[in-house]
Amino acid sequence: MASGDWIEQFSGLARLPDPVRTKLVDRSRVINVSAGTHIFGPGNIPDNLLLLLDGTVRVSQTSEKGREIVLYRVEAGQSCVLTTACLLAHEAYAAEGVAETDIKAVSIPRAVFDELLTVSSQFRDFVFAAYARRITDLFRVIDDVAFGKIDVRLAERLIDLAGESNDLKVTHQQLATELGTAREVISRQLADFQKRGLVQQSRGHIVLSDQPALERLVDAV
Amino acid sequence: MASGDWIEQFSGLARLPDPVRTKLVDRSRVINVSAGTHIFGPGNIPDNLLLLLDGTVRVSQTSEKGREIVLYRVEAGQSCVLTTACLLAHEAYAAEGVAETDIKAVSIPRAVFDELLTVSSQFRDFVFAAYARRITDLFRVIDDVAFGKIDVRLAERLIDLAGESNDLKVTHQQLATELGTAREVISRQLADFQKRGLVQQSRGHIVLSDQPALERLVDAV
DNA sequence: CTCTGAATGTAACAAGGTCACCGACGCGGG
DNA sequence: CCCGCGTCGGTGACCTTGTTACATTCAGAG
Structure with a gap:
């Protein structure tokens, strides 16, 4: 069967007592799930808890008018717990999870899940x-949307999405969706960043040419 | 000891098996907690789960610059669960709960709490x-803040806060805090509502003089 | 009655979101 | 190779919301 080595990836699970671990x-x-797969969403109730071994899941919310905002990402070593509780709720709402990359998950x-909750305080923790x-991710989103300025939010997100590298393949529309704003706003802001020498753009592609300056912009709040 | 009659107020607990219920x-x-008491917040970790029997707790978040937004309210018959998980998190953040009225709670x-989780699937549910x-409350807040228009949000909140009655005692600033916006915005909007005959104002006091119209405004989205 | 702090009014401006439309690019079919 | 079409990005006008900086009004304390 499964080797169970994957448990090491989850800090909270490493210390599970042996019998629980075995179970x-x-x-x-x-x-395995391929990139782009709609993992959960309105009208699609998963009855499994997923622990991500590899890849990322983007969780976003769409308003009635079709506007979208990214709420958070589930990364390798994390789990999709919110779906558990959320989909237990009677009310319908518009959060959905999409595989952003190819995914391996438990x-x-x-x-x-239910049984583990009863037998293991470590699992409960x-x-x-x-x-x-x-x-706390959601709290952060609320704070950002309600009180944050988009130049800062955009800079932050660019750095975030770029990760190790300093360039990224996204369209303005995708960035708008990340922040829950409009494409034009992103275009304007990026044009400004470019004028200031912070980024370089080409169709569907952005290079962070002065990442330190972007970081300063973020911190200067 | 305690009579335990209060359990009937919590739909999810009514069907607890007798031994669990007794425990x-x-x-x-x-x-009992008196109105205005700061129940939990940054640097104040409660190690009790509260079940509200009477009164309401207002949960809000304050940004670094002091701007505030109301996240949700805990009403009689509901519980403060989020604090459980939240305060278990290492990170500090700015959500806080304040008794909005005098409160009675279990x-x-x-x-x-931990023990009940292990022994009762009903309690877990x-x-x-x-x-x-x-x-879902938080999702709603995000949706509103990111995509909602303030006239609608304000109308909604006025109706909500008024409850059965059709008048309420709040300042513009308090309403601004409810919606995470600025006082001036509320003043403008209320002036507009008044001009349209939807409300009447006096210092610290608002009368919803045409509640049906306000409801129409909300639904017309 | 006066002083004071809170509550509200207001105007001008900045920032962000909406609308309408355009051109530029990229790709696949003819 | 060129054409057509769909995606992507640019732009200006306009509206809504947030910000700044005051002035004004009011209620209660003293």
């Missing part, structure tokens, strides 16, 4: 810590 | 349902 490994399975059936993390 | 009642206690110590509810 978790035996009764979950590793799945799928824990609802029944196993893991779950609640995961919740805490997502909730 | 919950015996090991929690009813407390206080469940952390250890009991209760907790996760409570989480789900709050998370």
Whole structure:
């Protein structure tokens, strides 16, 4: 069966007592999902908890008028807990998760999830810590949207998305979706950044030519 | 000891098996908190889960620059679950809960909370349902702040705050805090509402003189 | 009655979002 | 190779919201 080595990737699970660990490994399975797959969303209730081994899931919300905003990303070593609680809610709402890359994940059936909660305080801690993390993400989004300036938010997101590298392949529209704003706003802001020598643009492609300056812009708040 | 009648107020707990119910009642206690008390917040980690019997708790977030926005309210019959997970998080952030009225609540110590989670699937469901509810609240806030227009948001909030009655005692500043905007914006908007005959104002006091019209405004989105 | 702090009014401006439209680019079919 | 079409990005006018900086009004304390 599954080797269970993956457990090491989850700091909260590493110290699970052996019997619990065995149960978790035996009764979950590793799945692969290809990039672009709609993992959960309105009208699509997953009855598995996913632990991401590889890849990222982008969780976003779409308003009635079709406007979209990215809420957070689930990265390797993290879990999709919010979906658990959310989809337990009667109300319908518009959060959805999309595989941003090809994904490898551990799928824990609802029944196993429930059982682990009863038998392991470590597992409970893991779950609640995961919740805490997502909730603080949401708090951050609210703070940013309500009170943040877009130049800062954009700079931040550019740095974030670029990761190690200093260039990235995104359209203005995609960046607008990240921040829940309009494409024109991003275009204007990027034009300004370019004029200031912070970035270089070409169609569908942005180079962070002065990342330190972008970071200063972010911190200067 | 405590009579335990209060359990009937919580739909999710009504069907607890008798032994669990007894444990919950015996090991929690009813407390009273007076209006205005700061119940939890940065640097103030409660180790009790509160179930509200009476009154409301306003949960809000304050940005670095002192701007504030109301995230949601905990009403009688609901619980403060988010604080559980949140304050378990290492990171500090600025959500805080304030008693908006005098409050009566059941206080469940952390250890009991934990134990109930292990022994009762009904209690687990209760907790996760409570989480789900709050998370959808947060989603709503994000949607409103990112994409909503303030006239609609204000109308909505006025109706909400008025409740049964059709008048309410709030300042423009308080309303601004509700929506995470500036006082001037509220003043402008209320002046407009007044000109349109939707409300009447006097210092610290607003009368919804045409509530149906306000409701139409909200729905017309 | 006066002083004072809170509440509200207002005007001018900045920032961000919306609308309408354009041109530029890239790709696949003819 | 050229054409057509769909995506991407640029731009200006305009509207809404947020900011700044005051002035004014009011209610209660003293």
